[in-house]
Amino acid sequence: MERLRQEVERLVTTQQYEEALTRLASLRGVVDAFFDRVLVMAEDASVRANRLRLLLDVRDAVGALGDLSQIPH
Numbered sequence: 001m002e003r004l005r006q007e008v009e010r011l012v013t014t015q016q017y018e019e020a021l022t023r024l025a026s027l028r029g030v031v032d033a034f035f036d037r038v039l040v041m042a043e044d045a046s047v048r049a050n051r052l053r054l055l056l057d058v059r060d061a062v063g064a065l066g067d068l069s070q071i072p073h
Contacts, residue, residue: 001054005061012064024062031058 004023011020034040040055042048062068 001057001061005057005064008061008064012066017065020065024065027058027061 004027008020008023011017011023034054038051040048040051042051
């Protein structure tokens with residue numbers, strides 16, 4: 001995840017936005033599987049914290065593109 005985040009930041013810095021989006025889109029299957037197969041809010045606090053950290057890492061990687069909430073829907 002860290003490697004992907006750095007790569008996306010590099011692509012954004014060099015204004016290669018389409019490639020950055022393509023790289024981020026490659027996470028879809030992994031993220032879908034994560035939510036299908038993993039109980040994020042596990043009873044064990046350390047397990048829960050690790051899983052939430054993974055989700056924050058995904059959010060941060062996507063956030064490298066900018067504030068996507070500003071895109072009208």
